[in-house]
Amino acid sequence: MNGMLAHxxxxxxxxxxxxxxxxxVVWTxxxxxxVFFVMQA
Structure with a gap:
């Protein structure tokens, strides 16, 4: 885990x-x- 954070x-x-x-962009x-999935349900 620490190595991953350092990387x-x-x-x-x-x-x-x-x-x-x-x-x-990824978060958006x-x-x-x-939101799309919630609207579909």
Whole structure:
């Protein structure tokens, strides 16, 4: 678990802005998918 966190921190320091944009996109898609599934049910 600690190695994973260290690796993620390394990746973030390497491409901070890119990772931030990517995570925002992923979160937006996840939220939209959740809302879509709730509306369908």
């Amino acid at each position: 993620m921190r390394e990746m973030l320091s390497l491409h901070g802005g890119m990772a931030l944009k990517l995570s925002v 898609v996840a939220v939209l998918a959740a």
